[in-house]
Amino acid sequence: MIPEDLAPRINELTAKSKTDEGLTKAEEAERKELRETYLALFRESFRSRVEMMQVYDKTGKEVTPDKVKKVQRDKGLRDD
Template sequence: MEDEVLKKIVPRINELAKKAKGAGLTEVEKVEQADLRKKYVTRFKENFRRQIEMMKVYDNDGKEVTPEKVRKIQRKKNLRDD
């Protein structure tokens, strides 16, 4: 599932980065760029955290070795039966 927020802000981030390398940015654009980057990083971390929380880890013998911290989060979110 693609993140619609990221789909919208990434092109603008890239546009501002390209302009910064060329003609430079106005103060308003610099503030916008910083805000967009902050939103991007926050959203990226949220998405990455969700992926990790959904994961189960197994060793070579097929035994589950998911860290207990992740198991607790999964139990809290009713993603585990144990």
């Protein structure tokens, strides 16, 4: 889960960087660290969602990709 205060702080620093004032070295380092943290959390969340999904066609037959099924079996989420 991405903390609620993370994105607003990144946006605040980005807006400041676009002004004449610019960012200090400490603020640049903070922005870089916050961005890396945000991306890591986003990727983790996205991966989890993909690993949990099941895909069905219009007739109701499961057509979940085999790669996703394997990951689900490895994590104990599937019985088949």
